[in-house]
Amino acid sequence: MSQSTDQAPLKTNRSRLRRSHERGHYDRAAIDQVLAAMPMCHIAYEIDGAPSILPTLQWREGDYVYWHGSAASRALRAMEGKSVCLSVSCLDGYVLARSAMHHSVNFRSVMLFGEAERVEGDHAATSLERMFDALFPGRWETLRPMTDQEFKATWVMRMPITEGAAKIRSGGPKDDEEDYELPIWAGVVPIEMNLMPPIDDAETRLDVPQPDHLSRIKLG
Amino acid sequence: MSQSTDQAPLKTNRSRLRRSHERGHYDRAAIDQVLAAMPMCHIAYEIDGAPSILPTLQWREGDYVYWHGSAASRALRAMEGKSVCLSVSCLDGYVLARSAMHHSVNFRSVMLFGEAERVEGDHAATSLERMFDALFPGRWETLRPMTDQEFKATWVMRMPITEGAAKIRSGGPKDDEEDYELPIWAGVVPIEMNLMPPIDDAETRLDVPQPDHLSRIKLG
Numbered sequence: 553m554s555q556s557t558d559q560a561p562l563k564t565n566r567s568r569l570r571r572s573h574e575r576g577h578y579d580r581a582a583i584d585q586v587l588a589a590m591p592m593c594h595i596a597y598e599i600d601g602a603p604s605i606l607p608t609l610q611w612r613e614g615d616y617v618y619w620h621g622s623a624a625s626r627a628l629r630a631m632e633g634k635s636v637c638l639s640v641s642c643l644d645g646y647v648l649a650r651s652a653m654h655h656s657v658n659f660r661s662v663m664l665f666g667e668a669e670r671v672e673g674d675h676a677a678t679s680l681e682r683m684f685d686a687l688f689p690g691r692w693e694t695l696r697p698m699t700d701q702e703f704k705a706t707w708v709m710r711m712p713i714t715e716g717a718a719k720i721r722s723g724g725p726k727d728d729e730e731d732y733e734l735p736i737w738a739g740v741v742p743i744e745m746n747l748m749p750p751i752d753d754a755e756t757r758l759d760v761p762q763p764d765h766l767s768r769i770k771l772g
Numbered sequence: 773m774s775q776s777t778d779q780a781p782l783k784t785n786r787s788r789l790r791r792s793h794e795r796g797h798y799d800r801a802a803i804d805q806v807l808a809a810m811p812m813c814h815i816a817y818e819i820d821g822a823p824s825i826l827p828t829l830q831w832r833e834g835d836y837v838y839w840h841g842s843a844a845s846r847a848l849r850a851m852e853g854k855s856v857c858l859s860v861s862c863l864d865g866y867v868l869a870r871s872a873m874h875h876s877v878n879f880r881s882v883m884l885f886g887e888a889e890r891v892e893g894d895h896a897a898t899s900l901e902r903m904f905d906a907l908f909p910g911r912w913e914t915l916r917p918m919t920d921q922e923f924k925a926t927w928v929m930r931m932p933i934t935e936g937a938a939k940i941r942s943g944g945p946k947d948d949e950e951d952y953e954l955p956i957w958a959g960v961v962p963i964e965m966n967l968m969p970p971i972d973d974a975e976t977r978l979d980v981p982q983p984d985h986l987s988r989i990k991l992g
Contacts, residue, residue, distance in 0.1 A: 592863045592877075596816035596823035597889055602855040603816035603823045607881055635822040641964075643812045646989065648908065652900060652915050653922040655908075657812075680872060688868065688875075695872050696951055702873040724973040731916055737980050738973040743987055745863075748962040753944040760957050769866065769961055 567612045582718040586640055586662040587612045589772050590745075591687055597631035597668070601652065606631070610640065611686035616710040617664060618679055619672070628707045631668040638664045638711060642772065645742040649725035650734050656721065658720035658740065668709050676708040690765030745772050802938040805862055806882040807832045809992050810965075811907055813860045815839065817851035817888070826851070830860065831906035836930040837884060838891070838899055848927045851888040857886045858931060862992065867946035867961040870954050871944065878960065884936035888929050896928040910985030966991050 586687055593610040596603055605691045606627040608619045609654060645658035679696070684692035725738050750766050816823055826847040828839045837858060841848045844926040860926055865878035887968050897918070906914035970986050 553846070560975075563811065588792065588984075592861060594814035594816075594825060594859055594861070594991055596824050596825045596857070598818070602857070603818050604857045604884065605814060605816045605833075605859040605883060607814075607859055607861045607952045608877075609877065633791065637816070637822070637824045639814055639825040639827055641812060641814070641827045645968075646907070648911065648970075650916055651922070651925070652851050652904065652912065652918050657829065659827075662972075665822065665824070665826060678972075680925050682877075684872065687866070689930075691868070692872065694956060696954055698871055698872050702871070706873070709843060712828070723973075724975075732975050734916055735980050736914060736916065737983050737986075738976050739982075740973070741969065742968040745963060745965050745966060745992065746963055748865075750868075751960045752946075753945075755944075755952050755957040756958050757953070757955060764961075766957075766961065771963065 564667045567638075568689045580713070582663075583662050583713060583716070583722065584612060585661045586642065586718050586720075587617060587694070588686075588769065589660065590640050590772075591639050593617075593619070595627075595631070595668075596637040596639070597634060599626065599630040604630075610638065611683045611714070613682050613710075615713050617713060618683065618708060618710045620683065620708045623705050625705050625707065628670075628709060631670065632670050632708070634668060636666065636668045636711060640763075641743070645726050645740045645744050647721075647740050650731040650738050650739055652737040654725055654727050654731075656725065658722050658742075659718045660676055662716065662718045663712060663715060666711040666715055668711050671708040671710055674704070677703055679708045679710075680706065683725065683756065687769070688765065689768045691763075694763060694765070703768065713730070747771050778963070789846070800933070802940065803882050803884075803933060806862065806880045806940075806943050807837060808906075809880065810860050810862045811991075813839065813858050813935060814838075815847075815851070815888075816857040816859070816876060817847065817854060819846065819850040824850075826922040829903070829907065830858065831903045831913065832933070833902050833930075835901065835933050837933060838903065838928060838930045839911040840900065840903065840926055840928045843927050845927065848890075848929060852890050854888060856886065856888045856931060858882075858936075862965070863963050865941065865960045867941075867945050867960050868958055870956040871945045872960050874945055874951075876945065876946050878942050878962075880938070880940045884933060888931050888934055888992050891928040891930055899928045899930075899946070900926065907989070908985065909988045911983075914983060914985070929991055957992045967991050 647656040696738040862880040867876040
C-alpha cells in the first residue's frame with residue numbers, strides 16, 4: 553500500500569469523495585485531538601532486553617499523557633524512568649485504489665517518544681479522577697470512593713508531549729495518472745467506532761436507573 | 773481499573789448482562805480469531821537504542837503473521853532480523869463498576885514475540901496477494917497488475933506465531949462483594965467497529981459500478 557505523501561487538490565463535489573491526502577507532522581492541536589478521540593493506546597518499552605507492548609488507556613492533562621495500571625505490573629515497573637513510545641491510532645477507512653500499490657488506509661494517529669515517569673501521592677489520586685473526567689465525565693462523584701489500599705495498588709504513569717507527531721490521512725485513493733481510465737472501481741470503505749446503548753449489569757439494583765452521565769461518554 | 777483475573781460463573785439471563793470475565797492465555801484458535809478480526813496492529817521494535825512503534829496492517833498465513841511497507845521504511849529496515857513485539861487489540865466496551873477501582877474494558881487482544889524476517893521474491897509477491905485475500909477478498913484479480921518496480925519498492929515482513937498469547941475480557945463488572953448493595957449504576961457500554969457504505973472516488977468512471985466484492989470485506 554502506498555506510503556506516498558502526495559497531496560492532491562481538494563474538490564468540492566460533496567456527493568462523491570473529496571480527494572485529500574494530508575499526512576505528516578502536525579501541530580499540538582492535532583495531537584490533542586487524536587489523543588481525545590481514542591483512549592486506547594499502545595506503549596512500547598523494553599523488558600528483558602527485547603521490545604514489548606502494553607496496550608492500555610491514555611488520557612491527557614496539559615502537556616503530559618497519562619496511563620495507569622496495577623502496582624504489581626511488570627510492564628509499569630520496567631518502563632519507569634526509561635524511554636517509551638506511545639502510539640494512538642484510529643483506523644478510519646480502507647482506501648481502495650485501481651492498483652494494489654496505491655491501496656491505503658485512512659487514519660488518525662499520534663506517536664510520542666519520551667521517558668515514562670511515575671506519578672505519586674496526591675498527584676496520582678487527582679490524576680485518576682482526571683482519567684474519569686476524560687473517559688466517563690460526571691461518573692467519578694457517583695462512585696464509592698477509592699480506599700487507601702486501592703490507591704496503593706494503583707500506579708499512575710505519564711510522559712511529556714514534547715517529541716512526536718500526529719499523522720492523518722483522509723480522502724480517496726491517489727492512483728497513477730494512467731490508471732484513472734481503467735474500468736476499476738475505486739473509493740473508500742469508511743470505518744467507524746461507535747458506542748452502543750449501555751447494558752445494565754445483572755446485579756444492578758432495580759431502583760437504580762441508567763444515569764445521565766452515560767450520554768456524556770464520547771469516542772472518535 | 774481492575775487487573776483481576778477473577779472468573780464469575782456465567783448467567784443465562786439474556787436480557788441483562790452475562791457475567792463473564794475470561795482473561796489470560798488462550799490456544800492458537802483464539803489467537804487466529806483475534807488476528808482475523810482486526811487487521812490493524814502495532815509493532816514494537818528498537819531503533820537508535822530506544823523502543824518505537826510501527827502501526828500497520830497484519831495478515832496471517834499459516835503459522836506466521838505478515839506485514840508490509842515501503843522498501844525505504846526506516847522501521848522495516850531497523851526490525852529486520854531483530855526481536856519485535858506485535859500487538860493486535862480490539863476495544864469492545866467500557867466496563868463501569870460501582871467503584872473506580874473495578875472499572876475496566878472489554879477487549880480481545882493478541883501479543884506475539886519473535887524475530888522479524890524479510891520475505892523476498894516470489895514469496896513476497898504471493899504474500900501481497902494473500903494480504904488482499906485477507907482484507908479485500910475478490911479484489912486482487914480486478915486490479916491493474918503490480919509492476920516489477922512496485923514489487924521492488926515493497927518490503928514484506930513476517931514473524932512466527934510461536935511465543936505469545938491471546939487475552940480476552942468480556943461481560944460485566946466484577947465489584948467487591950459489599951459494593952453490590954450500593955445505589956450505583958453498573959454495566960457495560962459496548963463499543964463496535966463498523967464498516968460503513970463504500971464511497972465512490974470522485975474519479976471513478978461513471979460506467980463502473982460498486983463491485984460485489986465490497987460486501988465481502990469484514991471487520992471485527
